[in-house]
Amino acid sequence: MASMLRRVPLLAVLALALTAMAAVAAVGGERGSGGAWDPPQTEETPTPRPEPACPDRHPDWRAAQTVMGVEVQADPQCQPDNPELVASFVKGTNNVNQTTLDDLALHEEAVEKCCDRDGDGDPDVINITIEALEINGFHLESDDLASPYHIAPGIHPTFWTFAPKSTIDHAGEAFRDIARQPSPPMRVEVGDEVHLTLENTHYFPHTVHLHGVDHAFQDEDGEGNDGVPDVSEAPIRPGEERTYEFTPRQAGTMFYHCHVQPDVHVAMGLTGILRVEEERDNNTVQTFNPGAGLVRHPAEGVSEDHDRQYDYHYQNVDKQLHEIPQQRNDPRELAREMHRTYDSTERDADYFLLNGRSFPYTARESNIVIDEGESALVHMVSGGEDTHSIHTHGHKPTIVAKDGVPLEEPVQRDVFTMTAAQRLDIVINATNNGLDSYGPGTWFMHDHREEATTTDGINPGGDISMVVYEDRMNETTAMPEHAGSWDLLFTDEYYEGEIPVFADLGMPWIHGDVANASDEDEDRSTLPVATGPVVGLSLLAAGLAHTRTRGGERS
Amino acid sequence: MNRALLVVGLLLAAGLVASTSSAKVVNENTDDLPPGCEEISEEVTYTVRGGSEPARGMDGVAFTFDERSFEVPACAEVTVTFVNTDPIRHQFMVHGTYPDGSTLIELPGEGEDTATWIAPSTPASLMVHCGVNQHQQKGMKAQFLVAGGEGDVPNVPGISGLPPEDRHDAHAHGEETADDRPAPGPGALLALLGAAVAVGLRGNA
Numbered sequence: 001m002a003s004m005l006r007r008v009p010l011l012a013v014l015a016l017a018l019t020a021m022a023a024v025a026a027v028g029g030e031r032g033s034g035g036a037w038d039p040p041q042t043e044e045t046p047t048p049r050p051e052p053a054c055p056d057r058h059p060d061w062r063a064a065q066t067v068m069g070v071e072v073q074a075d076p077q078c079q080p081d082n083p084e085l086v087a088s089f090v091k092g093t094n095n096v097n098q099t100t101l102d103d104l105a106l107h108e109e110a111v112e113k114c115c116d117r118d119g120d121g122d123p124d125v126i127n128i129t130i131e132a133l134e135i136n137g138f139h140l141e142s143d144d145l146a147s148p149y150h151i152a153p154g155i156h157p158t159f160w161t162f163a164p165k166s167t168i169d170h171a172g173e174a175f176r177d178i179a180r181q182p183s184p185p186m187r188v189e190v191g192d193e194v195h196l197t198l199e200n201t202h203y204f205p206h207t208v209h210l211h212g213v214d215h216a217f218q219d220e221d222g223e224g225n226d227g228v229p230d231v232s233e234a235p236i237r238p239g240e241e242r243t244y245e246f247t248p249r250q251a252g253t254m255f256y257h258c259h260v261q262p263d264v265h266v267a268m269g270l271t272g273i274l275r276v277e278e279e280r281d282n283n284t285v286q287t288f289n290p291g292a293g294l295v296r297h298p299a300e301g302v303s304e305d306h307d308r309q310y311d312y313h314y315q316n317v318d319k320q321l322h323e324i325p326q327q328r329n330d331p332r333e334l335a336r337e338m339h340r341t342y343d344s345t346e347r348d349a350d351y352f353l354l355n356g357r358s359f360p361y362t363a364r365e366s367n368i369v370i371d372e373g374e375s376a377l378v379h380m381v382s383g384g385e386d387t388h389s390i391h392t393h394g395h396k397p398t399i400v401a402k403d404g405v406p407l408e409e410p411v412q413r414d415v416f417t418m419t420a421a422q423r424l425d426i427v428i429n430a431t432n433n434g435l436d437s438y439g440p441g442t443w444f445m446h447d448h449r450e451e452a453t454t455t456d457g458i459n460p461g462g463d464i465s466m467v468v469y470e471d472r473m474n475e476t477t478a479m480p481e482h483a484g485s486w487d488l489l490f491t492d493e494y495y496e497g498e499i500p501v502f503a504d505l506g507m508p509w510i511h512g513d514v515a516n517a518s519d520e521d522e523d524r525s526t527l528p529v530a531t532g533p534v535v536g537l538s539l540l541a542a543g544l545a546h547t548r549t550r551g552g553e554r555s
Numbered sequence: 556m557n558r559a560l561l562v563v564g565l566l567l568a569a570g571l572v573a574s575t576s577s578a579k580v581v582n583e584n585t586d587d588l589p590p591g592c593e594e595i596s597e598e599v600t601y602t603v604r605g606g607s608e609p610a611r612g613m614d615g616v617a618f619t620f621d622e623r624s625f626e627v628p629a630c631a632e633v634t635v636t637f638v639n640t641d642p643i644r645h646q647f648m649v650h651g652t653y654p655d656g657s658t659l660i661e662l663p664g665e666g667e668d669t670a671t672w673i674a675p676s677t678p679a680s681l682m683v684h685c686g687v688n689q690h691q692q693k694g695m696k697a698q699f700l701v702a703g704g705e706g707d708v709p710n711v712p713g714i715s716g717l718p719p720e721d722r723h724d725a726h727a728h729g730e731e732t733a734d735d736r737p738a739p740g741p742g743a744l745l746a747l748l749g750a751a752v753a754v755g756l757r758g759n760a
Contacts, residue, residue, distance in 0.1 A: 107644070107663055109663065131643070131644070133687075133688045133689075134688050134689045135688065137688065137689050137692065138689070138692050139692070140691065140692050140696075140709070140710045141709065141710070165644070165663070166644075167579065167661065167663075168579065168581065168646065168659060168661050168686065179688070199642065199643040199644065199664075200643060201643050201687050201688065201690070202689070203617040203618075203689060203693050237607075238607050238617050238618070239606055239607025239608070239617075239618065239640075239642075239643055240607075240641070240642065240643075241642045241643060241664075329692055329693070330615040331615060331617050331693060332614075332615055
């Protein structure tokens with residue numbers, strides 16, 4: 001006993017001494033020999049070659065207009081929805097001519113509307129057909145991705161999406177407007193007889209679960225209608241279809257998603273807002289709102305009290321999962337890698353999306369544009385697994401409904417907590433009274449879990465958007481007025497971490513990169529490798545010495 | 556009156572639900588001879604089934620055509636009847652046809668349609684695929700070998716094989732995998748070993 005007490009401190013002292021020696025050596029190494037103040041030079045900052053902040057594809061899409069007899073609201077942002085697409089989703093694709101459908105890459109079965117049963121001036125039987133599609137998937141003949149869809153400069157993970165039934169699109173542009181993220185918000189009216197058909201064009205089985213939407217467990221034929229595989233029904237296999245039926249009795253902001261292997265399928269993007277609008281006369285709703293954002297043909301019940309209606313769909317993306325379909329092609333390997341090897345309990349999000357994009361791309365299409373004195377109704381969902389803390393600068397909006405149920409006592413907040421699959425309806429009131437609004441501006445709106453304002457750890461990115469007062473929307477650039485420059489942000493290199501984040505402030509001597517920084521890093525990283533053997537061997541030697549001593553004592 | 560409207564409405568709804576939409580044929584060519592062809596050399600016809608059903612039991616294939624290699628003479632008039640076995644959208648799209656560059660049959664669901672085109676005058680291997688996202692990648696690919704062709708079109712199931720394994724690496728986009736991560740250096744291992752011995756000795760004492 002006495003000998004043990006003696007030995008333990010001896011070992012501890014030995015180890016401590018060695019560690020201290022290693023630490024001294026490390027500090028000395030970093031300062032360099034001689035200790036002179038001779039820092040390395042600053043590397044020249046690469047000149048960014050940014051892509052255009054606004055590609056300016058269709059400036060004519062921005063104005064308020066009447067298309068095919070359908071009123072389409074103005075959207076002054078860079079990339080508004082195509083007014084013809086909006087009008088087709090209002091009229092019904094069965095009421096649009098074939099040439100227009102071909103231009104939009106839409107199949108006539110996407111949204112079929114008919115039958116004003118109650119004589120109130122709008123159709124009451126709605127047939128919706130969606131396809132399950134992979135975007136940014138494997139490409140056999142080249143390293144290019146099939147149907148590239150970028151969430152931020154240079155970033156294009158694979159997603160699965162529910163998209164309105166489409167048709168051949170030789171130009172490829174129109175298809176990208178409908179096959180994107182998130183799965184599109186859908187709108188129906190209370191009392192509509194809705195037939196929602198999923199045609200499974202994907203290589204894995206899928207279903208549709210109508211989350212929060214009033215639906216029977218089985219349809220009239222006794223077929224499962226709840227979308228839960230092996231509980232209400234069998235999943236829809238590749239090449240098969242199923243029609244879900246519902247006639248909603250309650251209005252509100254609901255949700256729809258695939259319920260097959262949901263820890264992966266929800267994460268891959270098979271989720272969307274399903275908004276049941278209140279019943280009104282002449283209320284022909286915009287059945288799909290591609291890419292979410294502004295509803296350019298708002299519902300009648302919303303227009304009574306608000307000037308604009310927005311859908312806001314938040315998602316989180318673990319790139320480890322979303323890159324598997326770009327690395328493998330065999331469906332068996334994909335099933336193994338995505339559903340068994342990938343462990344969703346170890347999920348760690350890298351990308352944070354709002355309406356299918358990360359900042360700065362969100363600034364092209366997902367701001368809340370508002371005029372002083374106006375009111376905007378925003379339907380929000382956390383479509384992934386994150387709990388969000390959404391904060392609005394310059395405003396304290398009012399939460400008027402949660403999970404599709406109106407709040408008896410609406411609450412005014414500047415942070416909204418929204419957990420997975422939760423929906424919030426918030427009203428942004430642009431009345432400059434120091435409470436609802438502090439006045440006009442380009443006001444930041446973002447998740448206050450700060451990691452969500454990054455793109456794979458590079459800030460600013462993630463789910464940032466802005467509340468932009470109309471007079472601060474620049475008509476020439478179609479982007480919000482802002483201080484400083486966003487040039488760095490519209491480069492692949494910035495999000496690859498190759499450009500110092502303060503590079504545009506003009507102080508490279510303190511914010512730039514240290515010349516040959518990578519060599520220095522390597523020198524430093526060898527330190528623990530060198531320290532390890534010293535400590536280890538010393539402990540080993542000490543241990544062996546003691547063993548010999550003890551052996552001697554025993555014999 | 557209202558009841559009459561309701562009946563009409565229901566009938567319309569029933570008709571709407573039961574309606575099937577038409578297929579789409581793009582860039583058919585029955586008479587415009589490709590350069591070097593003085594006349595149609597031969598008329599050939601094929602019926603091809605495509606979808607998930609022909610892929611049943613094929614390892615690693617989700618969708619395919621029941622025939623995936625066709626040999627036709629130069630300047631032949633080729634007529635294909637494409638049968639979609641699924642209630643979902645499929646295409647039979649031939650690339651490299653004259654004069655528009657491709658000829659397409661698209662079927663929105665179960666059914667069939669026919670298209671005609673004229674083979675070129677010189678040997679060529681024309682690629683056929685379904686352009687619905689990932690269908691080509693998951694097996695829906697075929698080839699027309701005109702006048703013997705110029706070798707097999709790559710990645711046609713059962714004809715030219717699936718992509719080689721090394722393509723998997725080519726498609727990795729910067730994600731750090733377990734293999735890429737730096738392994739713990741020998742120093743760390745030795746430190747662990749030393750610590751283990753020290754702890755072991757303490758326990759023995």
